[in-house]
Amino acid sequence: MTLEKNGRCLVLGDGGWGTAIALSLHRAGRDVAVWSVDSEYAAEVARTRKNEKFLPGVELPEALLWTGNREEALEGATEFYSVIPTQFIRETVMQFNGALSSLPGLSCSKGLELESFQRPSQILAEAITSEAGIAVLSGPSHAEETAFGLATSVVIAAENPILAKHFQNQIAGPQFRVYSSNDLIGVELGGALKNIIAVAAGVADGIGLGDNAKAALVSRGLVEMGRFGNAQGAQRETFFGLSGAGDLMVTCYSCHSRNRAFGERVGKGESLDSILKTTEKVSEGVWTCQAVHRAAQRAGIEMPITEALHAILFDKLEPKEVVRQLMARPSRPELDQTPS
Numbered sequence: 001m002t003l004e005k006n007g008r009c010l011v012l013g014d015g016g017w018g019t020a021i022a023l024s025l026h027r028a029g030r031d032v033a034v035w036s037v038d039s040e041y042a043a044e045v046a047r048t049r050k051n052e053k054f055l056p057g058v059e060l061p062e063a064l065l066w067t068g069n070r071e072e073a074l075e076g077a078t079e080f081y082s083v084i085p086t087q088f089i090r091e092t093v094m095q096f097n098g099a100l101s102s103l104p105g106l107s108c109s110k111g112l113e114l115e116s117f118q119r120p121s122q123i124l125a126e127a128i129t130s131e132a133g134i135a136v137l138s139g140p141s142h143a144e145e146t147a148f149g150l151a152t153s154v155v156i157a158a159e160n161p162i163l164a165k166h167f168q169n170q171i172a173g174p175q176f177r178v179y180s181s182n183d184l185i186g187v188e189l190g191g192a193l194k195n196i197i198a199v200a201a202g203v204a205d206g207i208g209l210g211d212n213a214k215a216a217l218v219s220r221g222l223v224e225m226g227r228f229g230n231a232q233g234a235q236r237e238t239f240f241g242l243s244g245a246g247d248l249m250v251t252c253y254s255c256h257s258r259n260r261a262f263g264e265r266v267g268k269g270e271s272l273d274s275i276l277k278t279t280e281k282v283s284e285g286v287w288t289c290q291a292v293h294r295a296a297q298r299a300g301i302e303m304p305i306t307e308a309l310h311a312i313l314f315d316k317l318e319p320k321e322v323v324r325q326l327m328a329r330p331s332r333p334e335l336d337q338t339p340s
Contacts, residue, residue, distance in 0.1 A: 003162070003166040007077065009077070009079055009080075010074065010079070010080040010081065011032060011034045012035050012084055012092070014045065015055075015143075016055040016144070016147070018083035018108075020055070020143040020144075021081055023147050025170065027175070028172065030170060033065040034067070036068045038068060041053065046066040070096060070099075079167075080103050082108060085111070085284065086111030086120050086284060087114060087287055089124060090127045093124060101129045102131050105124055105128075106136070106137055106167045108137045110138065111191075112287075112291040119185070119189065119192065133158065133163045136158070136191075137156050138155060138157075139154030139242035143256075153179065154178055156178055156180055156181070159184055179242065181241075183234055183238045186234030186236075186239065190248075192284070194244070196289045196309060197224070197225070197285075198252045198257055199285035200309045201218060202257075202261060202266070203264070203266050203312060204323075205264045206265065206269075207323070213323075218249070220304075220305065221252075228292065228296060231301050259283050290310065292306055304326060304329065308325070
């Protein structure tokens with residue numbers, strides 16, 4: 001596989017994380033174009049050099065091309081970075097009418113498509129009929145910190161190690177350390193599943209359960225993630241790395257976490273519908289919970305935290321009653337007995 005190092009890096013998606021990825025590539029010395037689905041807003045960002053809607057307070061270098069024009073964004077592009085919310089990946093990339101099929105891609109989105117249960121890399125490969133391959137990036141990486149150049153470590157995984165190494169070299173820098181992995185399924189599922197636990201952790205914060213309960217929820221959530229991931233073909237060990245435990249910790253405890261904040265609002269009594277109407281920022285854990293709950297039931301995989309959160313979000317059960325039911329479950333050994 002021959003991969004070009006000096007062509008344009010096309011970032012698809014102008015959200016907070018898309019902005020942070022673009023800035024990381026820029027710091028690594030790459031030529032970067034950011035494409036936005038909203039042409040009018042893209043023009044505003046290009047003029048002001050600020051992405052106030054999704055990542056306020058960050059100055060965008062003049063060298064970053066910011067555009068809503070597909071042809072302009074594609075000019076000279078030799079690879080793409082998909083940072084599109086998972087539920088919108090398919091319809092968005094299909095707007096490029098096959099122009100992405102020959103370009104290697106790095107998926108930076110987290111979640112699972114609700115209808116198909118596909119991971120972002122699978123959606124991309126299918127929607128663009130990928131010829132060059134798709135790698136994935138995940139790990140503890142809030143956009144706010146990465147954009148300001150605070151030390152961040154992530155992992156890139158691909159079935160082809162040459163592809164993983166290429167993207168690792170493309171985006172790594174003094175403030176952005178990148179590891180590699182051959183467990184694409186595990187790395188990608190870690191980034192999706194931890195959002196379920198983060199929303200649940202936010203609910204715990206909202207109803208004031210305290211530190212003991214939250215620590216237990218996060219610990220048992222990690223076990224749940226590994227159990228589900230292993231059943232999907234992932235390596236269980238991956239969930240104890242950056243894309244599993246690392247991302248889980250930062251998403252469950254950080255003030256920057258959209259998923260934790262979303263759950264906290266639920267815990268304080270707001271309904272799912274009312275929260276969705278008052279925010280433009282996507283909380284992937286809500287839809288991932290729905291998709292994983294459905295898949296786990298079909299496969300007979302025990303996922304009590306996911307089931308509990310689903311009952312709160314979609315069956316409208318009272319959070320405190322759901323917690324009471326969780327605590328009343330029969331006693332069992334701590335170590336998961338499910339075969340690896």
